[in-house]
Amino acid sequence: AQSVTQLDSQVPVFEEAPVELRCNYSSSVSVYLFWYVQYPNQGLQLLLKYLSGSTLVESINGFEAEFNKSQTSFHLRKPSVHISDTAEYFCAVSGVRGSTLGRLYFGRGTQLTVWP
Amino acid sequence: DVKVTQSSRYLVKRTGEKVFLECVQDMDHENMFWYRQDPGLGLRLIYFSYDVKMKEKGDIPEGYSVSREKKERFSLILESASTNQTSMYLCASSKMGSSGNTIYFGEGSWLTVV
Numbered sequence: 501a502q503s504v505t506q507l508d509s510q511v512p513v514f515e516e517a518p519v520e521l522r523c524n525y526s527s528s529v530s531v532y533l534f535w536y537v538q539y540p541n542q543g544l545q546l547l548l549k550y551l552s553g554s555t556l557v558e559s560i561n562g563f564e565a566e567f568n569k570s571q572t573s574f575h576l577r578k579p580s581v582h583i584s585d586t587a588e589y590f591c592a593v594s595g596v597r598g599s600t601l602g603r604l605y606f607g608r609g610t611q612l613t614v615w616p
Numbered sequence: 617d618v619k620v621t622q623s624s625r626y627l628v629k630r631t632g633e634k635v636f637l638e639c640v641q642d643m644d645h646e647n648m649f650w651y652r653q654d655p656g657l658g659l660r661l662i663y664f665s666y667d668v669k670m671k672e673k674g675d676i677p678e679g680y681s682v683s684r685e686k687k688e689r690f691s692l693i694l695e696s697a698s699t700n701q702t703s704m705y706l707c708a709s710s711k712m713g714s715s716g717n718t719i720y721f722g723e724g725s726w727l728t729v730v
């Protein structure tokens with residue numbers, strides 16, 4: 501089975517500052533990795549995912565994450581945050597084999613709060 | 617766009633009541649999931665289904681059951697609601713195949729059991 505640890509439950513930052521949300525995973529098999537974002541009173545939306553190939557993946561709104569196999573990490577970064585980035589962010593992992601049927605294992609979430 | 621619709625956004629039920637949470641997706645996805653979200657605990661999988669009339673237990677199935685009579689619809693049932701089932705419930709769906717397929721979520725159902 502897989503598991504995910506999000507090292508910070510809350511991350512407060514000022515607008516235009518850089519931010520890093522940390523995620524480590526544990527798995528005995530190869531994995532796919534995901535970041536989801538949840539805005540207040542909404543469901544989760546996919547932010548970005550790593551399946552294979554380049555270890556650096558980017559989203560359309562300026563976030564990026566880097567898969568580091570040796571450190572079993574998939575940290576999320578943004579060089580300059582906006583107030584609209586305030587949300588809860590979830591890291592998730594799934595195995596690459598069909599037996600998991602697309603099942604995701606989630607971390608406990610990191611609340612990012614951007615202050616003006 | 618994929619749409620996962622949860623019929624009830626907010627419900628208040630009494631202890632012991634039978635509760636139905638309905639979820640419908642419009643993209644012909646084979647896989648459907650029910651998660652529970654609690655502060656500080658993230659999302660925990662209750663049940664999932666990869667085909668009509670098929671179901672698999674997730675990590676916290678106790679106190680819940682599910683029904684999938686049609687491909688597009690996946691229902692979560694609380695046979696006898698208890699206060700510790702007060703939570704946000706999220707339905708999701710994805711296409712069968714590679715585990716890398718995106719899972720799409722509904723907007724959630726807030727259930728309060730009093």
